Amino acid sequence: MKLSGGEIVIQSLKDEGVEYVFGYPGGAVLHIYDAIYNQSDVEHILVRHEQGATHAADGYARSTGKPGVVLVTSGPGATNAITGIATAHLDSIPLVVITGQVTSAFIGSDAFQEVDSVGISRPCVKHNFLVKRAEDIAETMKKAFHIATTGRPGPVVVDIPKDITDPSIKIDYEYPKEVSIRSYNPTVQGNQRQIKKAVELILAAKRPMIYSGGGVVLSNASEELTAFTQQLGFPITQTLMGLGAYPASGKESLGMLGMHGTYEANMAMHDCDTLIAIGARFDDRVTGELEQFCPHAKIIHIDIDPSSIAKNVQVDVPIVGDVKHVLVDMSKELKLSKTKPDAKALEKWWKQINTWASGNCLRYDRNSALIKPQFVVEELHKVTNGDAFITSDVGQHQMFTAQFYPFEKPRRWINSGGLGTMGFGLPAALGVQLAHKDAVVACVTGEASIQMCIQELSTALQYNLPVKIIMLNNRYMGMVRQWQEFFYESRYSQSYLKALPDFVKLAESYGHVGMQIDKPADVNGALTEAFAMKDKLVFMDFVTDQTENVYPMIAAGKGHHEMHLQAECIPVQSSDRELA
Amino acid sequence: MRHIISILIENEAGALSRVAGLFSARGYNIESLTVAVTEDASLSRMTIVTSGSENIIEQINKQLNKLVDVVKVADITEGAHIERELMMVKVDAKEAASRDELQRLADIFKGRIIDVSDNIFTVELTGEGEKLDSFLKALNDVLIIETVRSGATGIARGKKALQI
Numbered sequence: 255m256k257l258s259g260g261e262i263v264i265q266s267l268k269d270e271g272v273e274y275v276f277g278y279p280g281g282a283v284l285h286i287y288d289a290i291y292n293q294s295d296v297e298h299i300l301v302r303h304e305q306g307a308t309h310a311a312d313g314y315a316r317s318t319g320k321p322g323v324v325l326v327t328s329g330p331g332a333t334n335a336i337t338g339i340a341t342a343h344l345d346s347i348p349l350v351v352i353t354g355q356v357t358s359a360f361i362g363s364d365a366f367q368e369v370d371s372v373g374i375s376r377p378c379v380k381h382n383f384l385v386k387r388a389e390d391i392a393e394t395m396k397k398a399f400h401i402a403t404t405g406r407p408g409p410v411v412v413d414i415p416k417d418i419t420d421p422s423i424k425i426d427y428e429y430p431k432e433v434s435i436r437s438y439n440p441t442v443q444g445n446q447r448q449i450k451k452a453v454e455l456i457l458a459a460k461r462p463m464i465y466s467g468g469g470v471v472l473s474n475a476s477e478e479l480t481a482f483t484q485q486l487g488f489p490i491t492q493t494l495m496g497l498g499a500y501p502a503s504g505k506e507s508l509g510m511l512g513m514h515g516t517y518e519a520n521m522a523m524h525d526c527d528t529l530i531a532i533g534a535r536f537d538d539r540v541t542g543e544l545e546q547f548c549p550h551a552k553i554i555h556i557d558i559d560p561s562s563i564a565k566n567v568q569v570d571v572p573i574v575g576d577v578k579h580v581l582v583d584m585s586k587e588l589k590l591s592k593t594k595p596d597a598k599a600l601e602k603w604w605k606q607i608n609t610w611a612s613g614n615c616l617r618y619d620r621n622s623a624l625i626k627p628q629f630v631v632e633e634l635h636k637v638t639n640g641d642a643f644i645t646s647d648v649g650q651h652q653m654f655t656a657q658f659y660p661f662e663k664p665r666r667w668i669n670s671g672g673l674g675t676m677g678f679g680l681p682a683a684l685g686v687q688l689a690h691k692d693a694v695v696a697c698v699t700g701e702a703s704i705q706m707c708i709q710e711l712s713t714a715l716q717y718n719l720p721v722k723i724i725m726l727n728n729r730y731m732g733m734v735r736q737w738q739e740f741f742y743e744s745r746y747s748q749s750y751l752k753a754l755p756d757f758v759k760l761a762e763s764y765g766h767v768g769m770q771i772d773k774p775a776d777v778n779g780a781l782t783e784a785f786a787m788k789d790k791l792v793f794m795d796f797v798t799d800q801t802e803n804v805y806p807m808i809a810a811g812k813g814h815h816e817m818h819l820q821a822e823c824i825p826v827q828s829s830d831r832e833l834a
Numbered sequence: 835m836r837h838i839i840s841i842l843i844e845n846e847a848g849a850l851s852r853v854a855g856l857f858s859a860r861g862y863n864i865e866s867l868t869v870a871v872t873e874d875a876s877l878s879r880m881t882i883v884t885s886g887s888e889n890i891i892e893q894i895n896k897q898l899n900k901l902v903d904v905v906k907v908a909d910i911t912e913g914a915h916i917e918r919e920l921m922m923v924k925v926d927a928k929e930a931a932s933r934d935e936l937q938r939l940a941d942i943f944k945g946r947i948i949d950v951s952d953n954i955f956t957v958e959l960t961g962e963g964e965k966l967d968s969f970l971k972a973l974n975d976v977l978i979i980e981t982v983r984s985g986a987t988g989i990a991r992g993k994k995a996l997q998i
């Protein structure tokens with residue numbers, strides 16, 4: 255088959271089985287856009303800002319496990335995409351981002367719309383390529399998909415100069431069936447000796463704890479994690495990125511850990527004697543002060559990325575490998591072993607944990623005359639039967655959603671955990687809805703975050719994507735306000751949002767339905783009404799209590815046992831520890 | 835502790851900046867860095883001299899291995915190895931006495947005078963960094979116009995080799 259470079263780009267996507275390309279045209283990619291025009295296998299989704307394209311592709315990828323694909327032009331197209339690339343990078347999400355580049359002969363001359371896309375993106379991609387010849391496009395695309403989706407996934411940028419996509423130059427095309435890269439061979443199987451060692455530790459544990467993260471979701475190991483946890487009957491806590499991999503309703507689940515994690519999860523982390531970290535990377539929002547992190551525990555760490563191991567925390571039994579494979583091997587090894595978990599010790603441990611849990615650290619004032627953000631999330635959970643795809647932005651609303659929407663399945667909770675990118679929620683929801691046409695998709699957001707990618711309301715209309723926007727409007731950058739209240743004596747510097755738009759009218763002007771809800775009694779009814787509008791995007795502006803804070807909270811630099819709790823929520827203490 | 839890290843890396847545009855970028859982004863220190871193509875033209879060999887705690891050196895190793903273009907990494911300071919650095923020193927030797935002194939020092943340090951133009955002598959010297967430092971110290975009476983050092987390279991002794 256003879257094709258031009260531009261056609262090869264698109265044909266490669268077809269051969270890779272790509273359904274959607276999220277993009278925005280411009281000079282350097284016009285040849286490629288012409289190749290898009292002449293076909294219908296790959297659907298192009300025209301966003302309104304390149305950041306939106308990357309987040310939408312990212313939402314698609316997170317909710318399906320398949321790579322998201324982005325196409326943008328050179329210069330400002332590429333720089334606008336960087337925030338989304340970095341977002342995907344920090345959460346290990348597979349993306350292939352095609353950036354146009356100026357004609358080869360102009361590279362380095364400060365040509366119109368020239369930036370060094372490979373240089374700019376280098377620190378926030380898994381890998382990137384500058385393609386020099388049309389003959390190399392197909393193989394580079396294959397490599398890009400291979401690298402993005404294998405090992406620890408991540409974004410790959412393919413920078414393509416305009417001249418090599420010239421429609422008048424046709425060359426032979428064949429998409430490589432396989433690709434091998436001698437310098438790139440991720441480890442999949444865990445080392446058997448290490449697995450045996452880990453199992454010995456696990457079986458000797460008196461106060462064990464499973465701490466699982468986004469790696470479990472990425473490796474599609476939810477079933478294996480569930481089997482492993484239930485086989486042992488050990489308590490499990492999940493990171494913000496891992497929520498849903500183990501069902502929240504499972505009796506072993508202690509909820510989320512870390513800065514805004516549950517009291518029981520954090521206390522159990524602090525007191526455990528054996529920690530099994532699975533596809534989690536000991537992020538500072540999870541560990542708190544490292545000096546005080548799991549001071550009594552022997553640590554087992556399973557991760558596909560060797561550089562994640564012993565990066566922040568020294569571990570006793572490192573296992574490099576794909577979480578799914580390692581969990582299968584560990585479960586097998588456990589079954590073979592004659593030793594069984596110490597049932598007596600475990601019972602005692604659970605008793606302690608249950609005491610911690612009995613305080614219900616996630617309580618809030620249910621009799622408030624104002625709408626409490628937590629209440630909206632709880633009602634959202636009810637109205638969607640706990641079975642929606644939920645994206646979020648960044649701030650208090652994100653934490654409230656993580657705390658109050660119990661996720662039963664993986665890939666249902668879509669948020670920017672690593673980079674914490676405001677503006678992620680709406681475009682990500684569009685990507686999710688495209689991937690799951692009949693599913694219920696909601697974006698929980700704040701009035702500050704939503705304005706960072708609000709233009710994508712227009713994309714939603716163009717492609718009939720009936721996502722529901724649940725905006726918890728506290729008229730503040732709530733999370734910023736909370737830190738200012740706690741650590742800056744309530745000096746609310748630049749965190750109050752004056753001059754907010756009328757969101758109902760705004761939604762309407764974009765062709766959607768807008769609603770404003772300001773009474774607790776109306777919350778359920780409004781949600782029910784909105785979700786009944788199956789083919790409409792409904793923008794719900796919930797006017798919430800301005801001063802609500804996210805609890806529990808571990809201040810930066812504090813240990814897991816030094817949580818701030820709402821006064822009314824302090825549980826009956828059974829251990830010797832004090833509460834901050 | 836000082837470590838010498840040897841890297842085999844794809845001989846491609848941008849490979850060097852990936853390594854250099856990694857060190858600056860993660861705040862690792864680079865004492866010196868040398869790079870040249872190997873006998874296999876598709877591969878470059880890079881030598882980085884760095885220092886840091888055990889943990890940092892372990893992370894450097896892992897992070898380098900994580901770069902897609904990197905084929906192999908070895909910390910050659912872990913075993914017996916040979917280290918060499920090349921230096922050229924240009925000195926002003928108008929006076930006969932300083933010429934004699936220069937020749938004498940070059941002999942002692944097993945250096946060679948490789949260029950003489952207009953009473954300007956250039957001495958070439960290879961060895962471990964400390965030897966080069968000592969030579970410069972010894973030269974203190976002679977007027978140094980310019981020095982250039984390659985940065986260290988190294989190789990493991992015996993059978994051990996960085997190969998694919």
Ligand SMILES: Cc1ncc(C[n+]2csc(CCOP(=O)(O)OP(=O)(O)O)c2C)c(N)n1
Nearest residue numbers: 649650651676700701702703730731732733
């Ligand atoms: C792009 C970006 N800029 C700044 C921040 C810092 N930041 C984190 S939360 C937050 C406030 C978010 O406000 P809002 O969307 O209203 O959510 P709320 O906390 O009120 O629920 C800010 C500014 C960020 N995370 N991302």
Ligand SMILES: [Mg+2]
Nearest residue numbers: 700701730732
């Ligand atoms: Mg807000």
